[in-house]
Amino acid sequence: MKDWGKYQFTVNGFKMEVSYHKRTVQEIFLPLLRRMTHLQKERGERLLVFMAAPPAAGKTTLCQFLEYLSREIPELTEIQAAGLDGFHYHSDYINSHDAVVQGKTVPMKAVKGCPETYDTAKLGEKLCRIKKETILWPVYDRNIHDVVEDAIKLEKEIILLEGNWLLLDEEPWTVFRKKWADDTIFILAEEKMLKERLIQRKEKGGLSREEAEKWYENSDSSNVRRVLKSSVKGNLILEVEEDNDYRPMEDSSACNQEWNRV
Numbered sequence: 001m002k003d004w005g006k007y008q009f010t011v012n013g014f015k016m017e018v019s020y021h022k023r024t025v026q027e028i029f030l031p032l033l034r035r036m037t038h039l040q041k042e043r044g045e046r047l048l049v050f051m052a053a054p055p056a057a058g059k060t061t062l063c064q065f066l067e068y069l070s071r072e073i074p075e076l077t078e079i080q081a082a083g084l085d086g087f088h089y090h091s092d093y094i095n096s097h098d099a100v101v102q103g104k105t106v107p108m109k110a111v112k113g114c115p116e117t118y119d120t121a122k123l124g125e126k127l128c129r130i131k132k133e134t135i136l137w138p139v140y141d142r143n144i145h146d147v148v149e150d151a152i153k154l155e156k157e158i159i160l161l162e163g164n165w166l167l168l169d170e171e172p173w174t175v176f177r178k179k180w181a182d183d184t185i186f187i188l189a190e191e192k193m194l195k196e197r198l199i200q201r202k203e204k205g206g207l208s209r210e211e212a213e214k215w216y217e218n219s220d221s222s223n224v225r226r227v228l229k230s231s232v233k234g235n236l237i238l239e240v241e242e243d244n245d246y247r248p249m250e251d252s253s254a255c256n257q258e259w260n261r262v
Contacts, residue, residue: 007065018061021245025069028246032185032236033070036158037077039182046131047158048180050234052167053187054227055113055220056197057240059162062187066160080156084163086138087123088112091146113223115165120172127180130159142205164223167231177232186234188249193242194224 006019020029040047053059063081070079088094094108099116108117129135136150165173167186177184198220202212237249 007068016061018058018065018244020065024246028238028248029066029069030073033066033073033076033079036079036160036183037075040077040158043182046156047182048127048130049158049160049183049185050166050177050181051160051162051185051187052164052227052231052234053162053240054189054191054194054224055164056194056201056224057187057189058244059187063160063162070158077158078156079158079160080154081160081162082137082152082154083139084118084123084161084166085140086147086149086151087118087120088140088147089117089119111219111222113164113219114226115168115170115173118165124172124176127176130154131180164227167234168227169230169232183236184232184234185236185238186231187246188228188237188239191221191224191228195221198224 003022005022005025006017008017036047036049051059051063060081060083063083067079067081070076089097089108094112094117097108098105099108099111099114101111101114101116111117126135126137134153134155137152137154138147138149139151140146141148166181167173167177167184195216199209199212199216202215203209207215238246239249240246
């Protein structure tokens with residue numbers, strides 16, 4: 001394991017350990033951070049980067065790692081990671097309301113996690129201010145299964161915002177991306193791998209294997225497929241593998257080469 005580095009973070013209220021290959025850090029992550037630093041200094045204002053990925057692709061942990069890495073390299077502008085999940089409606093609202101999902105009215109609690117269970121008006125208000133102000137940002141805590149308002153203060157010059165739906169080719173997500181995203185990253189993953197990760201996540205939350213598999217089929221599977229099929233491409237496209245290593249996709253190879261030159 002000498003070619004891998006191990007790191008520990010608290011993600012959504014849970015302690016997580018993750019390993020990244022040193023080659024991936026040197027050839028993908030550091031050039032990405034140098035690119036962000038270059039763009040921020042060039043523009044002379046706060047930079048907002050959208051990172052989108054399907055559920056269980058490791059995007060939240062990756063963003064935490066990139067934040068950590070940006071603090072360790074003196075010439076990099078420090079980034080601050082933030083998540084989209086703090087914009088879920090609160091649980092009491094979700095438990096008492098329906099949502100129209102792709103033309104079908106269903107209880108929100110049965111499809112929690114899909115775009116229709118996010119308070120996009122609240123998100124839009126925050127995005128209107130994020131470039132110019134130090135603002136408070138909500139988080140989703142998986143220990144209590146609910147949103148905690150004003151949990152973190154966004155104050156760094158580069159904000160890396162991660163979420164499933166940030167590159168969704170639907171309104172109002174298209175407006176959010178076109179109006180406020182200075183750069184975009186998309187992470188691909190095999191659905192089979194994501195399925196097992198999501199089932200294991202539900203088991204850790206207390207469900208039986210049978211209950212976790214049923215939840216996947218009724219809810220998570222639709223979200224995974226919707227992200228993969230209905231998102232626009234990011235300026236950088238990565239694919240995550242089962243061992244959490246990453247590789248750039250050919251579609252963004254020219255962009256990747258440019259980032260390495262910065």
